[in-house]
Structures are given as C-alpha cells and as structure tokens.
Amino acid sequence: GENVEQHPSTLSVQEGDSAVIKCTYSDSASNYFPWYKQELGKRPQLIIDIRSNVGEKKDQRIAVTLNKTAKHFSLHITETQPEDSAVYFCAAKRGGGADGLTFGKGTHLIIQP
Amino acid sequence: IAGITQAPTSQILAAGRRMTLRCTQDMRHNAMYWYRQDLGLGLRLIHYSNTAGTTGKGEVPDGYSVSRANTDDFPLTLASAVPSQTSVYFCASSLRPGQGAVFGELFFGEGSRLTVL
Numbered sequence: 001g002e003n004v005e006q007h008p009s010t011l012s013v014q015e016g017d018s019a020v021i022k023c024t025y026s027d028s029a030s031n032y033f034p035w036y037k038q039e040l041g042k043r044p045q046l047i048i049d050i051r052s053n054v055g056e057k058k059d060q061r062i063a064v065t066l067n068k069t070a071k072h073f074s075l076h077i078t079e080t081q082p083e084d085s086a087v088y089f090c091a092a093k094r095g096g097g098a099d100g101l102t103f104g105k106g107t108h109l110i111i112q113p
Numbered sequence: 114i115a116g117i118t119q120a121p122t123s124q125i126l127a128a129g130r131r132m133t134l135r136c137t138q139d140m141r142h143n144a145m146y147w148y149r150q151d152l153g154l155g156l157r158l159i160h161y162s163n164t165a166g167t168t169g170k171g172e173v174p175d176g177y178s179v180s181r182a183n184t185d186d187f188p189l190t191l192a193s194a195v196p197s198q199t200s201v202y203f204c205a206s207s208l209r210p211g212q213g214a215v216f217g218e219l220f221f222g223e224g225s226r227l228t229v230l
Contacts, residue, residue, distance in 0.1 A: 001172070009153075034218070043203065043221040044156070089155060100146045100171065100205075101219060105155035 002027040004092050006104025014112050019080055021107045023090035024072040030092040033066060033073045034101065038087045047088075048075070077109075085111045115139060119204050119222035126194050126229050134189045134225045136204030144207045144217060145187040146171075147179060149200040150224070156203065162187055194229045201226050 003026040013019045025033075031052035036044040050057045050064045050073065057064050061080075066073040077084055087108050091101040117138040126132050138145065147159040148171075158171030162181040176198060178190045187206075191198055202225045207217030 006155075036219075043223055044219075045221070046218050049218070100144075100148075100158050100161045102158070102172075103148075103156040105153060 002030055002092055002094075002102040004090060004102050004104040006090050006107060008107060009105065010108045010110070012110040012112055013080055015080055015082060017080055019075075019077045019084070019109055021075045021088055021090070021109070022072060023074070023092075023104050024070075025092040025102075026071070027092070027094065028068075028071065029094045032093050033064070034091050035064060035075050036089045036091065036103075038089065038106075040086075044089060080109075080111050082111050082113065085109060117204060117206055117220055117222040119202075119225050121225060122223065123226040124228070126191075126227060128194055128196060128229055130194050132191045132194055132227070134191075134202055134204075134227070136187045136189070136222060137185050138187075138204075138206045138220075139185065140206060140220065141184060142206035142208055142217075142220070143184065145181065146205045146207075146219070147177070147187070147189045148203045148205065149173065150203060151200050159189065159202075191227075194227075196229045199227060199229045 006023045034049035037047045038044040050066050061078045063076040087106045089106045090104045093101045120135045143164045146161045148156040150156050157173050160179040162168045165184050204222040205219040207219050
C-alpha cells in the first residue's frame with residue numbers, strides 16, 4: 001500500500017516569513033495529492049490539492065509543487081500570518097481508488113509574532 | 114443537518130464494553146470512511162465503504178467493524194473496547210468515481226473523542 005512521509009513534524013517561523021512542508025510517497029500510481037489544515041480541536045479541512053498532470057498550483061499565499069519523478073510534493077505558505085498556525089497534513093491516493101487517502105503524520109506549524 | 118454529523122462528541126468507556134460511533138451525512142456521497150487520529154501518528158484509515166452494501170478494511174481495522182445499510186449512515190462498532198482504542202475518531206465522506214469526480218475531496222465530521230479506561 002501507499003506510505004506517505006512528512007517533514008518536519010514541527011515548524012516554527014516568524015510572522016511574515018515563508019513556511020515549507022515536504023512529503024514523499026511510495027506508490028508511483030498515486031496521482032492525487034491534497035493538503036489538509038486542522039486547527040486545534042477542529043476537523044481537518046482541504047486547503048489545496050494537486051493532480052499528477054500539474055507540477056505546481058497556487059491559491060493566494062498557498063502553493064503546492066509536485067515532482068513525480070522523485071515522488072515528493074511540498075506545501076509553500078508565504079507571508080505567514082497568526083491564523084496559519086495549525087497542523088497540516090499531506091495525503092496521497094490513486095485516482096479512482098476506493099480506499100481513501102493515505103495521510104502523512106502531520107506538521108505542527110507555529111507562527112511566532 | 115448539513116454535511117456530516119458524528120455522535121457522540123465525547124465518551125468515556127470501560128474496557129470490555131461495546132461501543133458504536135454514529136456517522137450520518139446528507140450530501141449523498143457514495144464513499145464514506147472512518148479514520149482514527151493519534152498524536153504523532155496522523156490520520157489512519159480504519160474502514161471504508163465505496164457504496165451502500167459494501168465495506169473494506171483500511172490500515173488499522175482490527176477490533177473495529179462497520180456496516181453500510183444505506184447511503185447516509187456508516188456506524189463504527191468496537192465490539193470489546195481496549196485502552197489502545199483511546200483516540201479521536203473522524204468519519205468522512207466523498208464523491209467517488211462514477212459520481213462525477215475522479216478525485217474526491219474528503220469532508221470530515223467534527224470527530225468523536227473516545228477514552229477507554
């Protein structure tokens with residue numbers, strides 16, 4: 001099955017700086033890579049996703065890059081703000097697969113004022 | 114209701130007791146999932162259902178069972194709870210291939226915090 005590794009487990013950045021979270025996956029058939037944000041005590045929510053036919057996708061201050069050859073993808077947050085503090089999860093799955101997403105273990109992002 | 118609803122929100126349970134976590138969605142999603150979330154381990158899939166009447170095992174299915182009698186409901190049962198099943202349980206649903214989506218965003222419930230003593 002799929003295995004997703006996520007680094008770092010904790011990331012502390014100054015407000016206004018950029019944050020980068022990296023993930024690798026094992027199943028070369030995976031072609032869908034979403035990122036979820038989970039605030040303390042809340043449910044995970046999708047913030048951005050990328051399909052394998054795209055190398056990069058941006059949505060305002062958030063961007064995701066994908067390198068299928070190396071089997072890794074990254075989340076980039078620019079101009080970080082206090083509300084970006086949360087746990088972020090990467091995930092992977094095969095499109096059409098019925099068995100759900102395989103998640104990384106999560107990154108606790110701390111934005112220092 | 115709108116979206117996906119879980120019950121109970123929180124429960125303390127004696128080891129050996131039977132417990133069913135309820136999950137209901139009103140989005141007409143065919144696919145539903147149960148994940149458990151543990152500190153440092155992320156979200157791990159317990160069981161899933163691609164459509165009413167079918168279920169499958171995820172990464173950590175032992176000690177859990179599910180049923181999918183209809184599209185809306187996907188209960189998770191712990192037949193005889195053990196302390197290692199102390200966790201936060203999230204139910205989720207998504208569109209699946211054939212419902213107009215190849216890749217399905219997961220919509221999560223609010224979670225059920227279960228403590229087994």
